[in-house]
Amino acid sequence: MENVLGLVALACGLIVGLGAIGASIGIALMGGKFLESSARQPELMNELQTKMFVLAGLIDAAFLIGVAIALLFAFANPFTLA
Numbered sequence: 001m002e003n004v005l006g007l008v009a010l011a012c013g014l015i016v017g018l019g020a021i022g023a024s025i026g027i028a029l030m031g032g033k034f035l036e037s038s039a040r041q042p043e044l045m046n047e048l049q050t051k052m053f054v055l056a057g058l059i060d061a062a063f064l065i066g067v068a069i070a071l072l073f074a075f076a077n078p079f080t081l082a
Helices: 002-040 042-075
Strands: none
Touching: 002 042
């Protein structure tokens, strides 16, 4: 029983940690590409900025869904019998 709880805690940590790393890398790449494209075509900066914020919200939403799943496993663990 303790082995299962320990592995679930480890899995929750991996879910949150890898999700945070992935979201950070995704937003960093997107921000870099936004700066490159706005430097090339400054007249499109407002349209690109709107799309960048929408995509940043979607990237963060994917991370928060992962956090919610990790919290589900941590507090309402379906892998234990009790």
